[in-house]
Structures are given as structure tokens and as C-alpha cells.
Amino acid sequence: MKVRIRRYDGQKEWWQDYEVDVKSSDTVLDVLNKIREKQDHTLAFRLSCQMGSCGSCGMVINGLPALACQTRISELKTDSIRIEPLYNYKVIKDLVVDLNEFVNKHRSVKPWIIRKNPEELEEAPIEFKVTPEQNLTFVQFDYCIMCGICLAACPTVAIDPLFLGPQALGQAYRYIADPRDEGFEERIDILDDSHGVWRCHFAGACSYVCPKGVDPAKAIQFLKKEILKYRLLHKKKAATKPAELVEKAPPPNAPKPPPFDFKFEGGV
Amino acid sequence: MRKDIGMETLDYDVAIVGSGLAGLRTAIEVLRRDKGKLGLKVAVISKIYLMRSHSVSAEGGTSAVLYPEEGDSFELMAWDTIKGSDFLADQDAVWRFVHIATQEIRLIERWGVPWNRREDGRIEQRWFGGLSFPRATYAQDKTGFFEMRALYDTLLKYDNWDRFDENFVTSIVIENNEFKGFTAIDLKTGNFRYFRAKAGVIATGGAGQLYRITSMAVSSTGDGYGLAYNAGLPLKDMEFVQFHPTGLVPRGILITEAARGEGAYLINKDGERFMQKYAPSKMELAPRDIVSRAIMKEIMEGKGIYDEKSGLYHVWLDMRHLGKERIEQKLPFIREIGLKYLGIDIVDQPLPIRPTVHYNMGGIHVDIDGKVLDSTGTPVKGLWAAGEAACVSIQGSNRLGSNGTNECLVYGYIVGNDIYNYIEKERPALPSPSQNILTTEEDRIFGKLLGKESGGEDVYEIRDELKDTMEKYVHVYRTGSDLEKAVVKIRELKERYKNIRLTDKSRVFNYNLEHALELGNMLELAEIIARGALLRTESRGAHARLDYPNRDDTNWLKHTIALKGADGPLFSYIPVKITMWKPVARVY
């Protein structure tokens, strides 16, 4: 099978063709591995888990951003593969792109649980009650593996590199929708910005390519709604009922071990 | 940032290598304790992006005692862990561990982990192999992933730390039994860096890449073990390599134990639930070593199914009786993996599985606080290890499923606190190593390895041969003659490794160089594992010898310690701490 890879070595860019023996069960990542191990040791690409849960191997395969380890050759239904680095990113070498901006955007939306009383996040004996229904309001958005593929698909990122992008906005919604979180008002000024939610015109490309079904486009539209509600009707997020706190007796910190050769009642 | 001798020196109070659950938890604990009091600066270093660490692959669950009122107890969890370890665990450490685990589950709950819940909103738990109470706390079948996300996100909250993504640590600088920092290559630029720190933590995870069929990520090459070993520190119990019973054929992608926790069956060629022969009471939910051995036995007896595409024998994992709804609720990721990689929907077909490499019970020799010990058993000043890279030993000779992620959390907590106390009390100054250590290291990498023009051996060829050797001779069942062959082969590969030449001579993202350095560590480890296994003439937990099928408590109830010698590893042994229960026969 013919594989065409977009290469870059810091100075020049070029297309390079390889001829690889493939099995139909191989993934694109297997093919790249074969090239790197058997033909060309200089080819650079990222990988780690090989099972679609770490987010390392995002690249553009036959014109569509995808995870290489999740794309089987047989699914492509073509007899040659074209592999490029992710669109909209700076390329450092071959298929390796610079993700620092992406990571910083994620951080800028404060993606952590915020409580009015931060002590509640520190003391061990407390626990939140979250019903399965409440869980459902945000778990989908927690599936994000930070692969950054959605930003490569997004037409808005293509014209505004400062746009926060589907991943960060999706994560902002993930925390806002979390019944344990109380940070909506802290985040709103970051999101309600010309590079924030309002830049999104709902092309849905992010949701289309997301390998984990996170559906960031949905999260962004929900965010817009919540922000409008807040600004126009002065309504704080009512989407999810806040979670209840249960106080539990603290577990004894390493009490005395049981007597030597302690026997369980009834045995185990 | 100060530049001298052509390398960057970066000064930190705490430098943490590895950003898996253990590394992140340690970083958070230091920053959380500190709250700006001492203004500690933390560096988190990882050879891949921080949030991509292998811990994201953990699927099944994290054990902790949450409901003593329903019949669980700390004693019971300790007993399960110790019995599961085939009595090689240090019992004082286990006792401490089971308590902190409870607190950790609640803490990360409040940092955002979406645990599966009971109807009333309390955290739900499920069965896992070798447990006597369903205490595996879980978030679907992506437990580790959600834990990683929560920890990573929570770490972002703090300001006083810097991230070093894609920095490959090449050595630990130790002089006079005192930790003086790490050296690393910044993969993005190819620059050589020296992280000068008052305290260091090694949390580099396991070494699954020694094998061909493995559930572990490509980044799990056991660098931490290699770093410590090359720095003259002892490794403990390395011959115990856990094989997870259910790896998807052909590549070994993990099918979580939770599948069996939810009730899946193991079935051989004749359609028989063969576990009743090996563990009549626990059946499929026996500990991993027992199930792995059972599967290999079935295959050896010709009751496996032959898969033509991969040329491997396997057995079936059957989940059809669970029903679509339960599968979608509890095991969606397993279904996805089946569909994605084999086109098999577990709702109406069984999956082909065989044992796959999963975990290293052994690791860097540490004490109950996670302090790294030297060959005489005294702590190295300023150096800690946590997570899979360390061996306390809680896991003994066989880890129970769902006891890995909580070890990372618990030891992240313990080590973070210990470091904070150390710095608060001793107020150590920044170390100043002798320059020639650093220049020698720089020369080793860039001069002797990257710059070398002679030799013709190829990194990937040697790596392939190493993997095949381990797969063939140092697998679930071992024999003296196989292990001897392995040792000979590994020594040959080590000789050839001296002769490698890199084709990629660039500096930026030179993966060829990274892989060569990893291979160096892997070869050392392989030798330690094979020789340690050859010496241990008994079967215990994950170490099963066909020629010595029984556990031998009179001679072998002890930890193996491996130290680097002039010509391969030197072995010695230290006793196991038995404080609660005497070893008994292990039946399930």
C-alpha cells in the first residue's frame, strides 16, 4: 500500500512516499510504526497508549483529522493513505505539532471544580451526593482526551488563532454543568468574549471529528444559552441541581493493626 | 535560568519525573500542603504530554473501604491484598495503605471524578478479582482516565509549578548518597537540561514494553527502573511481572477485569467454564496470577482456540449473557474496543483473549514513606519514588486488580507530605554537583550515542529480538532451561547494543535517540527479570515455575534485591515484614 506523508524538518517541507505491506486489521498507527522501524528512522510522530485513550496520535488522515490508532486501514476504503500533521497548528517536525497554545487555552477556562468555600475540596471526610441523572449532565464532556483534533477541524480556529476553540469551551461547560461546581460566575467573563463562545458559528466540525463522542459543539451552544440567560435574565445556571454534601465520620488514620493472626468471624 | 557548559540549568525545590497518577498526585500534595507558605516551586517532567501518561489506560476500578456499615472493613481489604500478594507484601505498609485509600477516593471525588453512583447519589462499587467484598470504586470502564483528568485539571489550578512536557530524563544525579537533580533532553529542541532540585520523585510507571503482547503504553519502557539501577540504587522483586488474563488477541489490548466483575465467563475450546477446575469458589474472579496460569494451562493442554491471522492460541471471554443494557452502562469501552479492533460486538459474540503483560510488582526499593533506599538500606537524601515505579512492597508477588491506581494515589499523598515535611524541617540548600558528572552524561548521549559514526546495529531490530525473547522464555510459566536461554540471548543483545548506530542525527524530536536510550534501560531490566526469575526456585504469585510448582516459604519468603555490578546484576535478599498474618495456603 502506498503511504504519502507530509514531512517537515525545520527548514523544508515535502511529501514522501512509502510502500508498506499492510494487514487489513492494521491501524494507521501500525503502518507508521512499520515505516519508522523498518524503513525510515527519522520519521517523527507521537504515540503512546495505542488504544485511543491518551490523545497523542492526532493527525490528518486522507483529509480528515483523526486518531491514527483508532483508524483501521480497512475502514478507509482507499488503496493509498495520505497523512498530514493537524491543520491550524504549528508544525515542529513531520507529524509533530506544537500543542502548547492548545494546552494553555484549556487552562485559561479554569477547568477545575470551584467551590465558594474551598475548604470543602480539602477535607477528606466529606463526600458529594451525585445521582446518576446528575452525573449524566456532564460525563459526556468529561470524555475529552485532549487530542486537539477538534481544533484542526474547526473553521473558526483557522481564521482566529486566539479563539478558545471547541476543546476548551467544551471543558468549561463540563465544569459548569457539574453539580458539584460553583464557578460559573468566575468563568463567565473568560467565555463571554470576542474570542470566546461568540466566535463559534456552529459548523459542528469539532463534534464530527471528535474520536470520543464528546460533542463539543453541543456544549458550546449550551454555554451560549447559559450566558444569555445570565446576562439578560440575571439567572444563574439552573441546568443542574447542585450536589448535596454528605458528612462522614473521618476514617481513623492508621489505627492499631489487628492482633497477630487475627481470624475473621465466619472466615473468608 | 542559567546557562553554563552548553546546557540549561533549571532550579526547583521539587522535581517530579513522571506525570501519571502518582506523579500528579505528588505534585498536587506538595502544592496543596504548601499553599504559598514556603513558596515551593515544583517541576513536573514527562517524556510525553503530561495528560497522556499511561495511567489513562487504567480501566476497571480503584479499591477502597467506603461502606464499613455494609460489611467491609480495613482488616478485610488488608487481608485480601496480602493473600492476593501470595504473602510477599510488607504487611505494615499494606495496613497504612488501606486507610489512606478511603480518604483518597473521597478527595478525588471532590476534584471531579465522575464515579458511578447508586440511585441515592452515593458512590457505587463493584466486584473485582480476589476481593471478598465488592470494593472496586469505578467510573464506567475508564476509571484511570477519569482520575487522570481530575488530577491533571486540579493541578492546573495551582500556579507555583512548571510543566516540562516531552522532556526525557536520562539520569539521576546522586553523589555521596544525596540526590542532586535529574538530567534530561528537551525533545522539542534537543537541548540538554539539568534539573537542579532539593527533592526528586521518580514516578515513571512500569515496563510493559519489554514484551510483545502487552496492555501497556509505548511510553512504559521502565526508564525509572533503569535510571535508579544505573545510579547504583537497588531494585526490588523485579522478577514478578503481572500478566493480565484477558488481553485481546492479537495485540494484547486490555479487556478489563471489570468484565469478569460484572459476570463474564471464561470458556475454552469445548465450551467449558474451565475456571471451576482452578478456583472453584471464586471462579473467574480469582486473582490474576491464578486466572492467567489457568488460561495458559488450558492452552498448553490443547484446549485453546487457534487464531489463524495472528498464529496465537486463545480462549473466549463471554459476555453475551449480560445483556445489551448492562454492557452499555458498565462496559461501554470494552464494547468499543471489540468493535473497533476486531469488528466483534460483545453483545452477541465472545472475545478472543489471552494473558497480556500488565504490571510490574517490583520496582525501586523504597521504605514505607516512599523514600528511596540505597544498597545498605539507608534512605538517599532527597529522593523519593511512587506509583508503579516504586516497590514498597504492597503488591508483593501479585497485585490485585484495582490496587494499582490507589497505590499511586496513596503514595502520591504520602510522598508529597513527606517531601513537604523534609523541606520545611531541614531547609536544604540547592545542591551543587561536580560538573564532570553532567558533562559525562551529556557526552554519553550526544557524543557517544548520537555522534557515533561506527557500528551497524539497529535499535529496532534489537528491540524486536528482545521482545520476542521475553515473550518466548520469560512468560507466565517459566522453566530453568528457558530462563537460561533468555539470559544468554539478553547478554548477546546487550553486547550488540554497544554497537548501535543512529540514523537520525537531528536534534529536534529525535525519536531514534529516545528509543535507543529506552532500549538501554530495557535491556538492563530484562536481564534483572530473567536472572532474578532463574534464581527464585519456587512458584509464587506471578512467578510460576514449571520445574518448581510450589510456594516455598522456608527458603523464599523474601524480597529479591538487584544491584548493578560490573558484569550484570548482583542479587541479595531481604526479609518480608510479617506483622499481621502468617502465610497460609492460598485457595480461592
Next chain:
Amino acid sequence: MGEDKKEKRYKTGLLRSLWPYNFNAERYSYTLHRITGVILALYLIAHVFEIYHFALGPVAWEQTIALLGSLGIWEKIGLWIIAGSALYHGANGLRLILNEVFGMLLGKPVLPEYPYTPTSLSRNQKIAIYVILAIVIALWIWAGLYLLEGLGII
């Protein structure tokens, strides 16, 4: 540190942003929405220009009319394109308002299930897009006929 190498973004910019090939229907409709938006904006400028001349008095107005008249059939084609743009931009805009302001047509948060089909791009959304297209095209043809009639061709 190693800043000597030039880093540039790969395949980015306006043209890329408007190039939906390989992607989903929503992204095509996004491209159309943007293009029609630009046409309408240009039209608005021209329109203001026209009104301004009307306000300047009869002479200026006569001149403008003459200028438009000299375009001949192109004036009508132009008007037709503008009508189409307005129709599409308006109708699709309504869909986007449903999406963005009221959070409709998006589905609820769900547990993603393999193979992942995002609910925000689900059947409802597609139906909305096709219904809009159908109505817009029908009205657009009608507008075309009306313009042709004005020309006396039919």
C-alpha cells in the same frame, strides 16, 4: 532555545476555513452562511450608496438609475443572487438561533456510545438543514421567475 527554526501553522486561514470538503453538512451550511453574509454586507453598502444618491436630489438619482440600467441583465442577476443570499442567510439564521439561543435541535447530554454519533449533528439537525434548503431553493426559483417576468421574458 532553538528559536532559529521557523514555525508556521499548517493549512490554516480564510480559504481553508471556507473549504468544507470531507466534512459534515453543518460545515457546508456554515460556509454558505458566511458567503451569503458577505454578499448581503456588500449589498448593504451598495444600497446605502443608492439611498444616499436619492437624498442628494433628482439629478443624482437619475444618474444612479442610469448607472444601474446600464448593467442590463446583470442587474437582475445581481438582484437574484442577493435575494437568494437573503433567503438562505435568514432561514439558516433562524436555525442557528434555535441552536444557540434556545439550545434546541441539539439533544441532551448523553453517555457517548460507540460508534459515536454526536446528537448535535443528529437527524433533527440534518432535517432542519434540508428543509431550509428546500424552502430556500423553492422561493429562490420563484424569485427568479418573478425577475424574468419583470424583464418581459415570460
